[in-house]
Amino acid sequence: QKTRNVFVLEKEKIRPKYWVPDCSYSPKARVSWLAGIIDSDGCVNNKNKIGNTIAIASTNLSFLKEVRYMLSTIGCSANITTMHEERDCMMPDGRGGEKEYHCKQVYRMFLTGKTINQLIKFGMETKRVPIAFYKNVQSNSKYVKVVSVTKAGVANKVYCFNEPKRHMGVFANTLIWNCSEFMLYPYESCLIGSINLAKFDPKDSNFFNEIKETARILTICLDNVIDHSWYPDKRIEEAAKKFRRIGVGVTGLADCLFNAELRYGSASGVAFTEEIMKAIQMSTLETSSKLAEQYGTFPEFDRMEWDTRLKLNTPIRNITTTVIAPAGSTSILAGADGSGCEPLFSLAYDRMMRRDKEDWYTVVPSIVQDTFYRFGIELTPENIMDIKDNGGSVQGLDWVPEEIQEFMVTAQDLTPEDHLNMLIGVQKYVGASVSKTVNMPSSATVEDVEKVYLAAYEGGIKGITIFRDGCKSNQVLRTAKKEEPEIIHTKDLPVVMPSIRVKIPTPSGSMYMMTSFHNGKPVEVFCNLGKSGMDDYAYTEAIGRVLSLCLKRGIPAEHIIKTLKGIRGKDVSVFKDSYVYSVPDAIAIALGEALTGFSGGSVEQKREESLSKNLCPDCLTPLVLDNGCFSCYNCGYSSCS
Numbered sequence: 228q229k230t231r232n233v234f235v236l237e238k239e240k241i242r243p244k245y246w247v248p249d250c251s252y253s254p255k256a257r258v259s260w261l262a263g264i265i266d267s268d269g270c271v272n273n274k275n276k277i278g279n280t281i282a283i284a285s286t287n288l289s290f291l292k293e294v295r296y297m298l299s300t301i302g303c304s305a306n307i308t309t310m311h312e313e314r315d316c317m318m319p320d321g322r323g324g325e326k327e328y329h330c331k332q333v334y335r336m337f338l339t340g341k342t343i344n345q346l347i348k349f350g351m352e353t354k355r356v357p358i359a360f361y362k363n364v365q366s367n368s369k370y371v372k373v374v375s376v377t378k379a380g381v382a383n384k385v386y387c388f389n390e391p392k393r394h395m396g397v398f399a400n401t402l403i404w405n406c407s408e409f410m411l412y413p414y415e416s417c418l419i420g421s422i423n424l425a426k427f428d429p430k431d432s433n434f435f436n437e438i439k440e441t442a443r444i445l446t447i448c449l450d451n452v453i454d455h456s457w458y459p460d461k462r463i464e465e466a467a468k469k470f471r472r473i474g475v476g477v478t479g480l481a482d483c484l485f486n487a488e489l490r491y492g493s494a495s496g497v498a499f500t501e502e503i504m505k506a507i508q509m510s511t512l513e514t515s516s517k518l519a520e521q522y523g524t525f526p527e528f529d530r531m532e533w534d535t536r537l538k539l540n541t542p543i544r545n546i547t548t549t550v551i552a553p554a555g556s557t558s559i560l561a562g563a564d565g566s567g568c569e570p571l572f573s574l575a576y577d578r579m580m581r582r583d584k585e586d587w588y589t590v591v592p593s594i595v596q597d598t599f600y601r602f603g604i605e606l607t608p609e610n611i612m613d614i615k616d617n618g619g620s621v622q623g624l625d626w627v628p629e630e631i632q633e634f635m636v637t638a639q640d641l642t643p644e645d646h647l648n649m650l651i652g653v654q655k656y657v658g659a660s661v662s663k664t665v666n667m668p669s670s671a672t673v674e675d676v677e678k679v680y681l682a683a684y685e686g687g688i689k690g691i692t693i694f695r696d697g698c699k700s701n702q703v704l705r706t707a708k709k710e711e712p713e714i715i716h717t718k719d720l721p722v723v724m725p726s727i728r729v730k731i732p733t734p735s736g737s738m739y740m741m742t743s744f745h746n747g748k749p750v751e752v753f754c755n756l757g758k759s760g761m762d763d764y765a766y767t768e769a770i771g772r773v774l775s776l777c778l779k780r781g782i783p784a785e786h787i788i789k790t791l792k793g794i795r796g797k798d799v800s801v802f803k804d805s806y807v808y809s810v811p812d813a814i815a816i817a818l819g820e821a822l823t824g825f826s827g828g829s830v831e832q833k834r835e836e837s838l839s840k841n842l843c844p845d846c847l848t849p850l851v852l853d854n855g856c857f858s859c860y861n862c863g864y865s866s867c868s
Contacts, residue, residue, distance in 0.1 A: 245290040247297050254301045258349040264294070266355040272337065281338040281356065284310060286331040295336060301349065303342045310335045408550050408662040408690065409474060414466040418452060418473050420445045421554045422507065425479030425563040425594065429487035429499070435506045442475055442510035446548060449473040450518055471525040474550030474659055475511050477503070478558045481565025482594045490634040491570045492645025497652040500568075504549075504656035511548035518544040550659035555858060564592035567662055568653050570638045571595075573619030575611050589615070595635070602631060639696075643667050643679055651686035660689035669696040715750055715779040724750075727824045729817040733810050734798035735763045740771070740814065742821035749784050749821065751775045754814060767810055774814070784822055791815035 248257045265281055272282040285291050288307070295305045310333040320326035338346070340361035347360050409417050422441050427434055453471055458464035480500065481491060489496040519528075524542040531546065551568050558566040565571055575591045589611055599606050604627075613624055620637050621627040627635075638646075646665040653661050665679055676693060683691045726743040736757055743751040754771035756764050777787060796809035807813045 245287055245293075247290070247293040249297075250300055254349050257297060257301065258346055258351040261294070261298075261346065262351050262353045265358075266353050269356050271356060280340065281343060281358065283336045283338070284333055285336075286333055288334050291334055291336045298338075298342070301345070303338075303345050305342060306337045306339075308335055308337070309333075408552055408660040409472075410660065410689075411472070412466060412470060414460070414462040415470060415472060416458075416463055416467055418449055418467070419476060419550060419552050420449050420474070421476045421478040421552065421557050421561070421567075423479045423558075423561040423563050424477050424503070425482035425486075425561075425565070427483065429483055435502065438503060439506050439510040442507045443514045445475050446473065446511045446514040446545075447518070449475065450515070450544060469526050470546040471544055472546050473548055474552065475507060475548055476551045476554065476567070476657075477507070478554035478561060478567050479563030479565050480568045481571045482563055485594050485598050485635065488630075488634050491636055492641050492649050494648075496634075497648050500649065501652045501655060504653055508549050508656040508658070512543060515543040515545045515548050516541045547658040549657045551653060551657055551661040551663070553662045562593075564594045568649065569664065570636060570641060572638050574621060574635070574637060575614040575619055577615070598631065598635060602628065604628075604631075638664075638666050641666065643671070643675070647679060647682055647686070650683070650688060650691065654686070654688050662690075662692075664692045664694050667693060667695045671695050713781055715745065715781075717779070720745055720750065725825070727821040729820045729824075731802050731807065731813045731817050731820075732800040733807055733813040734796055734800050735810055738767065738810065738813050738817070740817040740821070742818060742825075744825055747825075748778070749818070749825075750778050752778065752814075752818065756810065763810070767814075770811065770814055774818075784818055788815045788819050 248260050252260075264283060268285060269281050269283040272280050283291070283294070291307050295307060298305050311330075313330065313332040315327055315329050317325045318328045318330075343358055344360055347358065351358070409419070411417070422438065422445065424438075427437055431437070450471065450473060453467050453473070456467075458467065480503075483503075484491055484496055484499070487499060489499055519542045522544060524544055525546055527546070528542055553569075554567040558564070571592060571594075574595045575589060577589055591606065591611060591614075596606060610626065613626070614621060617624060618639060620640050621635050622632055622640050624632075643665050646663070650661060650663045650665065653663070665683075667675065667679070676695065679693060680691065724743045724745055726741050729740050729742070731738050731740070733756070739755045739757065741753040742749050743753075752771045752774040754767045756767040774787060778784065791811045792815040794809050794811040800807045800813075802813070802816060805816075807816060
């Protein structure tokens with residue numbers, strides 16, 4: 228007799244019958260789910276003599292439309308037709324005869340060879356319905372053409388949306404994920420280069436000439452990239468060469484203003500920045516014009532309606548030449564402390580380095596150190612601690628001269644008007660748009676935000692990001708000293724402690740887990756795997772002991788859950804409509820249930836509480852607001868990914 232795995236589902240209702248996975252599931256998971264649907268309700272359809280297709284039948288039209296929508300999120304298409312109308316017909320009665328039955332209307336969804344090839348690339352494997360990679364798949368593009376283009380006027384209503392997890396959405400089978408600074412035509416790609424202003428001396432008489440020359444070289448470089456790049460899709464290559472869009476921008480503006488001893492957002496600071504951007508804009512346009520004389524304009528030049536502010540008298544080779552990107556990663560690689568055209572977020576903060584243990588060290592941006600050195604002031608450890616305790620700012624510190632406080636400001640020291648004035652000044656000489664955040668205090672009202680939006684519109688701004696302090700749980704930076712975790716010794720625990728018991732099925736049998744709490748925090752875990760072998764019982768108890776040791780050493784329970792969650796074994800079980808893949812996975816789920824039961828909140832709420840300390844949830848490094856997303860430059864965490 229052959230042995231086989233038997234899966235026993237302890238819950239009758241795992242998922243609703245017509246449930247379809249959304250974008251919170253990975254493409255691999257969605258494709259695996261679709262393979263099950265094909266095996267249960269699908270078949271190979273090859274009656275059209277053109278090529279095999281997969282047909283999925285259902286009486287629920289809404290369900291098939293949801294499946295088609297799900298397919299569109301991974302770049303696949305499908306057609307839905309009526310298989311037969313609602314009717315009465317003779318069908319087998321299960322007893323060898325026939326009987327008249329009332330049949331509902333049935334619909335079919337067809338997956339063509341092109342779609343099947345795409346699904347196979349995602350790793351789809353079926354058990355009952357045979358599928359194979361189709362060769363010589365014909366494209367439908369040659370059967371589609373634009374008949375006419377009609378000007379529809381101005382839309383009465385324009386809707387904005389936000390998907391909080393990945394900041395993207397699907398509209399009319401098109402995945403939308405726009406950046407704020409580069410507006411592109413279909414199939415266009417970003418091509419951006421930033422000039423590091425931190426490397427230029429603003430007090431040098433040749434300052435602007437050096438910037439113009441750098442902008443000229445960068446314009447030529449980016450234009451050459453268009454012709455020498457490898458493109459993943461022919462349509463992307465055609466669009467890139469059709470418009471030849473490039474973006475020369477800047478990073479390290481805050482560093483440059485520190486060296487010039489000009490306050491960010493002040494009248495003199497904005498005027499100085501405008502002169503920089505004007506020099507870059509004029510240099511890039513002149514260079515693009517010379518390239519057009521030598522190699523020709525971009526193909527769509529004659530169809531463009533140009534902004535009258537540009538005062539173009541000659542043809543140019545690129546549809547746009549300037550843009551200001553966030554340049555977060557670029558600024559790190561280039562050695563600039565300020566990213567893009569943003570001010571510094573903090574003048575001193577803590578960062579963690581993971582080695583054999585978690586080591587914390589203090590970071591003071593090099594431009595801050597250089598500025599104090601230039602003024603003959605030594606940054607002692609006591610002075611640095613003063614800055615951190617002052618929220619990362621030098622404003623109001625007695626030992627910092629007024630002349631330094633005048634220009635050494637951070638994003639939190641500035642008013643919304645300061646941010647907005649700088650944004651308007653930069654936008655004047657940028658052909659595309661500007662990535663810039665306007666910071667507002669927590670006391671800002673709806674009317675205050677409205678005023679900023681209207682002022683931005685009247686100032687000719689193409690895009691704006693507003694961040695009101697306190698509107699999210701994870702703030703910009705942590706500048707205060709990190710508190711050392713409290714180490715709890717077993718002998719110091721009380722004899723009686725509140726505990727929560729969780730019973731959870733595992734592939735190796737039912738597990739009972741007892742979590743004890745002290746001062747509102749979990750400190751001990753006891754795991755018991757009933758009806759299992761001695762080895763399974765032993766390693767389950769061992770995991771419980773190790774977890775208890777971790778909790779007593781101050782390791783957050785959320786980190787333990789994240790580490791154990793999703794570890795897979797050979798079998799699965801089900802708990803609260805979710806799969807349990809192994810004993811470690813069950814322990815993570817049970818610990819989360821214990822936290823929820825004890826605090827009345829969810830594990831996600833606990834995670835939000837930890838983020839409220841301005842730290843990265845993965846490595847506890849201060850978070851930085853970068854183009855509307857909270858990012859960690861230490862480990863790569865982003866609130867938008």
